Amino acid sequence: METIRQIPILISKEFLLEWRSKYALGGILLYVMSTVFIVYNGFIRVAPPTWNVLFWIMSLFTSVNAVTKSFSRENGNRQLYYYTLADPTAVIFSKITYNSLLLILLNLLTYLVFGTVTGNPVKDKGLFFLAIILGSLGMAVILTFISAIANKAKNSATLMAILGFPLMIPVLVSLIKITANALGVITDTSVNEDIWILLAIDAILWALAYILFPFLWRD
Amino acid sequence: MKHWWKILGAVLVLYALIAGLLIPLKPGILEVAPERTQWGNTISLQIKAYNSHFQEAKELKAWLKLDSTHFVPTSHIKVLSNTRLTADFRLPIHQMEEQSKELTLILDNEIDGYSLLPGAIQVTLSDSTISRGFLWSNDLGRIHEPQGLTFPYRNILYETIRNLFYHVPLWFAMLILLFISMIYSGLYLKSMNTKYDHAALALTQIGILYGILGLITGAIWARWTWGDWWSFDVKQNMSAIAMLIYLAYFVLRSSFEDDEVKARVSSVYNIFAFTTLIPLLFVIPRLYDSLHPGNGGNPGLGGEDLDNTMRMVFYPAIIGFTLLGAWLANLAYRYLRLEEKHLEE
Numbered sequence: 001m002e003t004i005r006q007i008p009i010l011i012s013k014e015f016l017l018e019w020r021s022k023y024a025l026g027g028i029l030l031y032v033m034s035t036v037f038i039v040y041n042g043f044i045r046v047a048p049p050t051w052n053v054l055f056w057i058m059s060l061f062t063s064v065n066a067v068t069k070s071f072s073r074e075n076g077n078r079q080l081y082y083y084t085l086a087d088p089t090a091v092i093f094s095k096i097t098y099n100s101l102l103l104i105l106l107n108l109l110t111y112l113v114f115g116t117v118t119g120n121p122v123k124d125k126g127l128f129f130l131a132i133i134l135g136s137l138g139m140a141v142i143l144t145f146i147s148a149i150a151n152k153a154k155n156s157a158t159l160m161a162i163l164g165f166p167l168m169i170p171v172l173v174s175l176i177k178i179t180a181n182a183l184g185v186i187t188d189t190s191v192n193e194d195i196w197i198l199l200a201i202d203a204i205l206w207a208l209a210y211i212l213f214p215f216l217w218r219d
Numbered sequence: 220m221k222h223w224w225k226i227l228g229a230v231l232v233l234y235a236l237i238a239g240l241l242i243p244l245k246p247g248i249l250e251v252a253p254e255r256t257q258w259g260n261t262i263s264l265q266i267k268a269y270n271s272h273f274q275e276a277k278e279l280k281a282w283l284k285l286d287s288t289h290f291v292p293t294s295h296i297k298v299l300s301n302t303r304l305t306a307d308f309r310l311p312i313h314q315m316e317e318q319s320k321e322l323t324l325i326l327d328n329e330i331d332g333y334s335l336l337p338g339a340i341q342v343t344l345s346d347s348t349i350s351r352g353f354l355w356s357n358d359l360g361r362i363h364e365p366q367g368l369t370f371p372y373r374n375i376l377y378e379t380i381r382n383l384f385y386h387v388p389l390w391f392a393m394l395i396l397l398f399i400s401m402i403y404s405g406l407y408l409k410s411m412n413t414k415y416d417h418a419a420l421a422l423t424q425i426g427i428l429y430g431i432l433g434l435i436t437g438a439i440w441a442r443w444t445w446g447d448w449w450s451f452d453v454k455q456n457m458s459a460i461a462m463l464i465y466l467a468y469f470v471l472r473s474s475f476e477d478d479e480v481k482a483r484v485s486s487v488y489n490i491f492a493f494t495t496l497i498p499l500l501f502v503i504p505r506l507y508d509s510l511h512p513g514n515g516g517n518p519g520l521g522g523e524d525l526d527n528t529m530r531m532v533f534y535p536a537i538i539g540f541t542l543l544g545a546w547l548a549n550l551a552y553r554y555l556r557l558e559e560k561h562l563e564e
Contacts, residue, residue: 145491152484153474162470163488166463170498173457177506194506201498208494212487215408 003087010086010094017073018102024073028066028106035061036113048121048183055114056176059107059135060168066106067099067143068160071151083217092213096144096206103136121183127191128182131175134198138171141205148216174198225549228542235536239384242528245365246271246331247372248339249302251324255341259312259353261294264340265305268326269372273298276328280362281306283322283340288357291322309353312345319343325359332365334372371526375444382440383529384536389433390458392540394500396426396548397465401493404486414556416482419489420472421551425544427465434458445510453507457499464492464499 475481
């Protein structure tokens with residue numbers, strides 16, 4: 001019960017932190033914009049299959065940038081302070097939830113800007129948004145967890161890329177397949193199955209992060 | 220005899236090497252010329268076979284088969300060498316409407332047994348309608364089973380079918396080793412005893428060695444069957460990524476100074492890594508078209524591709540490579556323990 005009570009407080013703390021350091025959020029927004037414009041200048045007219053892959057590549061880099069700081073921005077003493085106050089499962093749960101919301105927001109923004117600038121080839125909007133939500137959940141779990149691991153080591157920025165990118169591939173590969181359906185690039189009768197698989201991967205990763213984080217946390 | 224499993228592992232791997240490389244392939248048909256003809260013609264097929272003994276065989280027979288009740292027996296066979304012969308066939312006028320049909324070539328003799336080549340010759344509609352009175356036969360008569368121990372003969376695969384005893388068991392053994400490694404990581408987190416972390420590290424090292432060998436044997440196999448060392452097959456790509464995930468494990472280990480934190484964090488990562496390995500190797504390849512058997516609509520192993528002779532080598536090879544891997548991991552583990560002891564002194 002105590003854990004559940006802590007979660008909303010910790011989530012609102014994350015929002016507050018983000019709001020107080022506006023430069024971080026602003027930096028990510030500028031990052032999204034500039035990537036979209038670089039891609040636009042390179043391609044001008046983007047064919048749907050390329051659009052699909054480019055979207056997720058942009059999403060990947062934006063997400064890594066957004067989540068990397070999630071543990072490193074509160075260092076040393078402050079983490080020790082949380083440790084005395086909060087339950088580790090509440091900490092990881094609130095971080096993942098906050099990062100999921102952040103990534104959904106950033107991915108929608110990328111979609112909005114990219115879609116406006118290069119033309120919007122998405123035919124099945126519902127499926128595409130579902131993919132964005134499931135993808136953000138999966139990426140948030142993996143990246144939050146990896147940033148918790150990398151935070152324990154030196155050179156955490158390099159480690160983040162080395163550990164994070166290969167682990168993201170199962171999620172990204174199934175996402176690209178689902179959104180290819182939403183763009184009408186391929187028509188697949190088993191797209192429901194793909195969604196269930198992605199959901200299953202997300203659920204397993206959530207559960208693992210939840211079980212394993214208490215071991216990472218204590219020092 | 221507490222080392223029985225090491226001896227068993229070595230013996231089984233040795234057995235898989237010797238039996239897997241020395242048992243010959245079942246005789247089969249390599250190619251046939253010409254590739255097409257017309258109904259009603261008399262043709263002379265030049266047949267090139269593999270591992271066959273035409274000169275020693277006494278009861279040579281050949282048929283062209285349309286379906287299970289329509290056969291054309293050969294009218295004359297001329298043996299050129301042990302692997303080459305020419306067989307003459309008199310094709311009847313075909314009564315059916317279809318433009319062209321593919322016929323299966325069947326060869327049979329008492330030494331090699333029977334061999335088939337589906338789609339050996341394509342027969343198109345005749346220009347003339349004059350029947351020369353050549354007729355279908357509706358029975359094969361008696362055919363021979365192959366003699367002795369042989370591996371199946373498969374077009375495209377040919378001799379590379381033997382790689383099944385090395386490529387596949389290496390991946391099986393890798394998964395088993397990495398799975399045990401994950402369990403040791405779990406044990407470490409439960410007890411915080413360094414020896415479990417060392418066991419997990421040793422098992423991962425050998426598991427990744429096996430994984431790399433699996434990639435190499437796979438690339439060799441791909442070169443001779445799919446045409447390229449790297450075919451960008453989804454399972455090839457995902458296996459390479461799986462290797463990256465585990466190489467990151469070693470990078471992670473090297474970035475800690477404190478041994479206790481190193482063991483704890485890398486145990487956590489190891490469990491996370493093995494869990495993502497399962498969708499990478501078993502779920503994602505099913506979503507995409509893969510050239511691997513059992514993926515993307517291709518039939519899995521089984522049936523005639525994995526006959527009893529193959530099973531006799533394949534299953535021992537899996538056990539052998541796993542035990543050998545466990546032995547190697549055991550050595551790596553003891554090395555790590557000694558190193559630790561040495562540092563303490």
